[in-house]
Amino acid sequence: MNTPYGIQIAQFGNTDVLHYVPLRLPSLAPQEICIKHISIGLNFIDIYHRSGLYPIALPGILGAEAVGEIKELGTQVRNLKVGDIVGYCSAGLGAYTTHHHVAANRVFAIPDSIPASKAAACLLKGLTCEYLIRRCFPVETGQTVLFHAIAGGVGLIACQWLKQLGITVIGTTSTADKADIARANGCDHVIRYDYEDVATRVKEITDGVGVPVVFDGVGQSTFNASLDSLQPRGVLVSFGNASGAVGSITPGTLAAKGSLYLTRPTLGHYVATSQELRTSAADFFAAVDNGLKLHCNTHYALKDAAQAHRDLEARKIIGQAVLLP
Ligand SMILES: NC(=O)c1ccc[n+]([C@@H]2O[C@H](COP(=O)([O-])OP(=O)(O)OC[C@H]3O[C@@H](n4cnc5c(N)ncnc54)[C@H](OP(=O)(O)O)[C@@H]3O)[C@@H](O)[C@H]2O)c1
16 A cells, blocks of 8 residues: 555644644554545534634544545455445544545445545535434425525535425525525525625515524524524524534523524434434435535645635635545
């Protein structure tokens, strides 16, 4: 094997802390496989790990998601073979690498319909959409929902999937180009939250009623507007912090705004078992078969991960992006 390389951080901080270094892989555990990566997912959570918002052990290697070819099997691995193309998105960190050892029960096969060079763009985001709209708040045909950052990596997948399920989608975004792309992917009502008042617009669109659920991965800057966009007994699914972490909230606020519910889910808790992981992936791949398109037109060399982080933080990426080893 060529010398493995990866993006390591020795401290938390801005993109200066990202270093492309040679790695020494540990010996392969009996239940692990060695994967040579073909594409690596770029996710906002990578930024939280780099900055320390979600602290990781240091020195540490970033990356939660990748797709690649199996090069070696641990002695107890049975249902996989060398040469298989597999992916993972909930198997611990270390995906910003050329090669990685991963637990065999946390990987799944990638369908031929998704090229391996782009597949890492959509696993973490696709399975996130699955649990958000099918299990965390199971949407029902005919409902109207608000989904923030609709032209982002998660957002464009969610938008198309919600349309497949017969939902009216209200999406937020910050530029005219992103608004056009959201509409082209089925978004029924685009709110420009850079200059429009979100709750006021949602109330206009819903004849004063509000929506039964808001999916909010933006966090700090949208949190109050999300609460104010809900109908009584509505659910705020606060699943991310792209604009910064949400501060504290008292239970009385939920009462005053309409006996609201608030949940703060993470993918790991929804694909904790092998069975959940496989079912979630199968459900997502079925949505792809049903016409859901990836928007992965942006790619970076793995060693240029710093540029990828800068672009993601600066809101320059539309849809999904990958790092290529
Ligand atoms: N809890 C979970 O299980 C889970 C799993 C996956 C992802 N997530 C979360 O889902 C969110 C989306 O993830 P992603 O990887 O698909 O990222 P993304 O949506 O491609 O990028 C984040 C988007 O957020 C919007 N945004 C609003 N304010 C921002 C600010 N101040 N700085 C940067 N971006 C801002 C931008 O879109 P506009 O320009 O249109 O505003 C930006 O493009 C993230 O918060 C991520 O952590 C959570």
